[in-house]
Amino acid sequence: MQSQALAFLLGVLVLHSLPHLPTLAWVVVCLAVPLFYRFMPLARWPAIALLGFSWALLHTHLVAGPWLPAGLSGQDMTLIGVVDSLPEALDRGVRFGFRVEGRADGMYDPDERLPRRVRVAWYGQSPDMVPGERWQLTLRLRRPTGFRNPGGFDYEGWLFRQGYGATAYVREPDSALRLGMDDRPIHRLHRLRADLVERMGQGLDGRPYAGILRALAVGDRSGIAPEQWTTLIDTGTNHLMAISGLHVGLMAGMGYGLMLWGWRRVPALALRLPAQRAAVIGALICAAGYAALAGFAVPTQRALAMLVVALGALWLGRVARPGRTLALALLVVLGLDPRAVLDAGFWLSFAAVGVILYAMTGRLQRPGGIRAVLRIQWVAGVGLLPLTLVMFQHGSLVSPLANLVAVPWVSVVVVPLTLGGVLLAPLIPWAAQWCWLAAHLAVSLLWPLLEHMGSWPWSLWRAAPPFWTLWPALLGLALILAPRALPARWLGVLLLLPMLWPARPSLQPGEFRLTVLDVGQGLATVVQTRDHTLVYDTGPRFSPRFDAGSAAVVPYLRHEGRGRVDRLVVSHGDNDHIGGAPAILDSLRVGEVLSRSPERLPHALSRECLRGETWQWDGVTFRMLHPPPGWGDDNESSCVLHVSGPGGSVLLPGDVERLGEAVLVRGEGEGLSADVLLLPHHGSRTSSSEALLDRVSPRLALVSTGFENRLGHPHEETLERLRVRGIPLLDPAHEGALRVDFVPGEGVIVQPGHRHAARRHWHR
Incomplete structure (x- = not known):
């Protein structure tokens, strides 16, 4: 069963790793699957993988439906x-x-x-x-x-x-x-959930942790503040804020225990149906009801499927092997929705169960009581570390300790009080409010401890390790978590080293890399040398909860293993250039800030950018070409940066337009020449003049715009000026993040845009 489930999973993964979706005609191949079993017994596993591939393809076409033409x-x-x-x-x-x-x-x-x-x-x-x-x-x-x-x-x-x-x-x-x-049942269910959200909002009256209680009650996490998410992620307790396996299992256990206790006390009922089977029904009712409160979201579907498999074995009176139960649950989940493999929670939940089963079963002496709880938390925290490093570039070393405190407190105190309020809301509203207030008090008592743990230097952010390092790491964990009688378990630590070893610098002295990030209608770029990082503009702020700094710049720098920004340059104060700066200052160590309005960026080393400033990092020269002293904070006053090395040069002109371009052309002369030009002001009609293009004479132009933006950038007149001069143009709106390497001896090397290099069939 285990190997069959893994073969089916492999087929689903193959489909969802393709850059383009095959036509539905490929499903016809499924008709030949039974022939493999009869005439080619050795092809059994490829046949099952083919079945998984075909089911995922059929589901994508017929269930997921078409995308907008x-x-x-x-x-x-x-x-x-x-x-x-x-x-x-x-x-x-x-x-x-x-x-x-x-x-x-x-x-x-x-x-x-x-x-x-x-x-x-x-x-x-x-x-x-x-x-x-x-x-x-x-x-x-x-x-x-x-x-x-x-x-x-x-x-x-x-x-x-x-x-x-x-x-x-x-x-x-x-x-x-x-x-x-x-009035279909699913819509009545959503109306019930919406009514509960409204009642909780009125009962909690804007209290700071109301969003957390709403997440625990109905699976709606939109009310959790960004800083609260940061604390949960840093402590590895973010899984508690979703109705998932832990909470569904808790409700199933409560339902099982209550039904078993009550059924045994009514002999007439026990004669008709054994109490153990009745308890299974009670467990399923409670678990399904709690999953319904979450709107049967993907994590709850997964948890419910695993629970149904386990309780089904209990109903039939069979002692199913844990591995077989887990494999059957995997098939059920993939059968319900093969898109589940695209959710990180899918891998984390199955991996957590698998690691715990491996570490806790098959032992001559099983730990009990508090020792068992401690071991489960340690095993889950350590066992999932390689997976979280590969998937999120993050691992919380404080997670086992934080979960040791948070899991029982949330499970035994917060969740029962929250659900007690849910049950009482339609009957005794004032009692429901008191339950929710008590639950809020419980969270407020826990939260300072989580914030304190989150501030410890044990939250590990690092560049994504190579995927191949996952396999020796998993083998190493298998050795570390093996029974004590197994010799040489210490070798497992050595197998973890390739994943945890610090990444070597990817750039050599004199080499630098320019990355223009995809941030919509705005600009955010990163210049990396061997040991230094400069961020030029930070993209827009779209709302108090969403900005390009936290959504694009910070994740990219962490992906690259750059935990420090040596210099942050904000060309001017328009939102599409400065909007993401606060998130970068809050999330990363920043050495110095240059901008036209340093008072708008609270940092000890904030100052104005001025023409004439020059510095060198790792054999790469940076020159500030604009503005002269006395200019304001508008498009024409943008900080203009020229970066050059033995492999080539790039000009970053911000949003300068005709006046600023004329000052640059007159003042810099040949110093404006660059191999790569980032078009000023997103390629608007009032920028990228003929004089500037002739003076810079770039071999490649880049522009940062929003996809199908209402401003029509880049303007057709600008495009025509580029076409006349034979200058090719690339735009992150169509290419994804653009990376250009300036390599001594090789010149300018343009890498494929991230939209193409990491394309999957669901991408535009």
């Missing part, structure tokens, strides 16, 4: 559909899932292939959106798109996992029509 992206369309998720409050509006039923005009185009689900934002004053309501909305549709940067969050992949085929925002809000209510 490129021709409809950016178009307005009036659609009829149903709100099918909990509305999520935005800073200036609301966001919700919208299941499309059709076009309002009734027109049908067989080639149109509208997506089945759309993630809709309604900005401004919006009505109260209720799950299950049918609406007619005029939407500006857009293909699923997100930033594509090394180490960054794959938003397009998340949309694919959630079944969204497009994103949109409401146009013409006054024309929106509420058409009635859809």
